Amino acid sequence: xxxxxxxxxxxxxxxxxxxxxxxxxxxxxxxxxxxxxxxxxxxxxxxxxxxxxxxxxxxxxxxxxxxxxxxxxxxxxxxxxxxxxxxxxxxxxxxxxxxxxxxxxxxxxxxxxxxxxxxxxxxxxxxxxxxxxxxxxxxxxxxxxxxxxxxxxxxxxxxxxxxxxxxxxxxxxxxxxxxxxxxxxxxxxxxxxxxxxxxxxxxxxxxxxxxxxxxxxxxxxxxxxxxxxxxxxxxxxxxxxxxxxxxxxxxxxxxxxxxxxxxxxxxxxxxxxxxxxxxxxxxxxxxxxxxxxxxxxxxxxxxxxxxxxxxxxxxxxxxxxxxxxxxxxxxxxxxxxxxxxxxxxxxxxxx
Numbered sequence: 001x002x003x004x005x006x007x008x009x010x011x012x013x014x015x016x017x018x019x020x021x022x023x024x025x026x027x028x029x030x031x032x033x034x035x036x037x038x039x040x041x042x043x044x045x046x047x048x049x050x051x052x053x054x055x056x057x058x059x060x061x062x063x064x065x066x067x068x069x070x071x072x073x074x075x076x077x078x079x080x081x082x083x084x085x086x087x088x089x090x091x092x093x094x095x096x097x098x099x100x101x102x103x104x105x106x107x108x109x110x111x112x113x114x115x116x117x118x119x120x121x122x123x124x125x126x127x128x129x130x131x132x133x134x135x136x137x138x139x140x141x142x143x144x145x146x147x148x149x150x151x152x153x154x155x156x157x158x159x160x161x162x163x164x165x166x167x168x169x170x171x172x173x174x175x176x177x178x179x180x181x182x183x184x185x186x187x188x189x190x191x192x193x194x195x196x197x198x199x200x201x202x203x204x205x206x207x208x209x210x211x212x213x214x215x216x217x218x219x220x221x222x223x224x225x226x227x228x229x230x231x232x233x234x235x236x237x238x239x240x241x242x243x244x245x246x247x248x249x250x251x252x253x254x255x256x257x258x259x260x261x262x263x264x265x266x267x268x269x270x271x272x273x274x275x276x277x278x279x280x281x282x283x284x285x286x287x288x289x290x291x292x293x294x295x296x297x298x299x300x301x302x303x304x305x306x307x308x309x310x311x312x313x314x315x316x317x318x319x320x321x322x323x324x325x326x327x328x329x330x331x332x333x334x335x336x337x338x339x340x341x342x343x344x345x346x347x348x349x350x351x
Contacts, residue, residue: 021128021301021302021303022125022126022127022128022228022303022304023080023124023125023126023297023302023303023304023305024113024116024123024124024125024304024305025078025079025080025083025116025123025124025304025305025315026078026079026108026116026117026118026121026123026124026305026318026321027053027054027077027078027079027087027118027121027122027123027124027321028053028077028078028118028119028120028121028318028321028322028324029051029052029053029077029106029118029119029120029121029325030052030053030054030055030056030058030077030086030121030324030325030326031052031058031325031326031327031328031329032049032050032051032052032091032103032120032328032334033049033050033052033328033329033330033331033332033334034046034047034048034049034050034330034332034342035050035052035059035060035329035330036050036088036284037058037059037060037061037062037286038140038142038215038284038286039142039146039215039284041060041061041062041063042060042061043060044060044329044330045330045332045344046330047146047272047343047344048090048146048270048271048272048273048341048342048343049090049091049271049334049341049342049343050088050089050090050091050271050284051088051089051090051091051106051120051121051122052086052087052088053077053078053086053087053088053121053122054069054076054077054078054083054084054085054086054087054286054288055069055070055072055073055075055076055083055084055085055086055288056073056074056075056076056077056324056325056326057069057072057073057074057084058086058326059329060329060330062086062286064137064138064139064140064210064211065138068137068288069084069085069086069286069287069288070082070084070288070289070290070291073288075320075321075323075324076316076321076324077121077321077322077324077325078124078321079116079305079315079316079318079321080305080313080314080315080316081313081314081315081316082289082290082291082293082312082313082314083288083289083290083293083294083313084288084289084290085285085286085287085288085289086284086285086286086288087122087124087245087283087284087285087286088283088284089122089197089199089245089247089281089282089283089284090146090270090271090272090280090281090282091103091270091271091334092104092186092195092197092249092268092269092270092271093268093269093270093271093273093341094251094254094267094268095260095261095265095267095268095269096259096261096337097258097259097260097261097262099339099340100337100338100339101337101338101339101340101341102336102337102338103334103335104195104249104250104251104254104268105120105249105250105253106118106120106121106122106247106248106249106250107169107194107248107250108123108169108248109123109169109196109246109247109248110168110169110170110171110172111169111170111172112172113304114170114304115169115170116305117318118318118321118322119318119322122245122246122247123245123246123247123248124243124244124245125226125242125243125244125245125246126241126242126243126294126297126298127226127227127228127241127242127243127244128228128241128242128298129203129227129228129229129230129239129242130228130239131239132228132239132240132241132298133205133238133239133240133295134240134241134289134292134294134295134298135240135241135287135289135294136210136287137287138210138211138287139210139211139286139287140210140211140215140284140285140286140287141201141202141211141215141216141218141219141284141285142214142215142216142282142283142284142285143158143159143199143200143201143202143216143282143283143285144159144199144280144281144282144283145279145280145282146272146274146280146282147272147274147280148274148279148280149274149277149279149280150279151184151185151277151278151279153279154184154279154281155221155224156178156182156183156184156224157178157179157200157223157224157225158178158199158200158221158224158225159178159184159198159199159200159281159282160177160178160182160183160184160197160198161182161183161184161185161186161187161195161196161197161198161278161281162174162177162181162182162183162187162195162196162198163181163183163187163189163191163192163195164192164193164194164195164196164248165191165192165193166193166194167193167194167250167252169194169248173196176225176226177198177200177225177226177244177246178198178200178224178225178226179225182198183278184277184278184279185266185277185278185279186266186268186269186270186277186278188251188266188267188268190255190257192251193250193251193252193255194248194249194250194251194252195248195249195251195268196246196247196248196249197245197246197247197248197249197278197281198226198244198245198246199244199245199281199282199283200224200225200226200242200243200244201219201242201243201244201283201285202216202219202220202221202222202229202236202240203219203221203222203228203229203232203239203240203241203242204219204220204221204222204229204232204233204236204237204238204239204240205218205219205236205238205239205240206218206219206220206235206236206237206238207236207237207238215284218236219236219240220232220233220235220236222239226242226244227242228241228242229242241294241298243285245283249268251268254267254268269341271341271342271343273341273343293311293312293313296310296311296312296313297311297313299311
């Protein structure tokens, strides 16, 4: 039996990723603020800071019975004009030795499928595996946990980080997401010029509930990794497109270790600020595609971020989706060096 070299395996993974039909597109920053209509609906100044992308009808409260993102939004910060969904994650901060903190800048993600252009924000994948059923209007879910500080409770095959040894986002590093040397914690060191964060959502639905009290029980994983998922369990029999978020955090401007805190801990931390661990990484999703365009995109093998006339989806130019922003609903400073990570009451002071 022939054993493939690591280089050959990487080459095969690179080729497969380049050929696999899936939606993969950029979403620029809509707003950075402390609101969370999924976990903390109606609350201004939610417990931690989020970076949000997608339709501009995003609001502090978005009841699924009345809030139709596609109907209420006038623009989307995602590159597909028909996608008014909202996607959000925690924010990564750098802790300076003097006690101040600053948001780590984000860039687009390249890799074997080609460069995506965004202004902050993140990149979104919809990966089908066989026949899939698109999400229904009002559907929402959560991946990961903002309160977890235990790495052992995180499936590294679904939520992970990768040390990127170049600031060139098109210089593909490693194999498939959440494999190999990927870690639950945020990697750091002078070799990590960027950090790629990956959040993979469940692919199986109970077929009944658009949400659940914990925003997770109505869905289930059917394996790990960015494979589109395996066979669904009887409790959650409906196969969904697999959603994956990828974020590229540019840590290269913080390589001077004289800036790092001298407590021996990771200088990079999420806005949850719980134990300085990547195990609190999480992603929120509120479905908002127009009409049945997502189902048609899955049925017609639409690929990457290209126009797909068969499904009626259209790629916007970066200048268009970059321009879709909105004012903070929970106003407070989030740019530049801050005295502390925004938590608790309204943050009022910069460093």
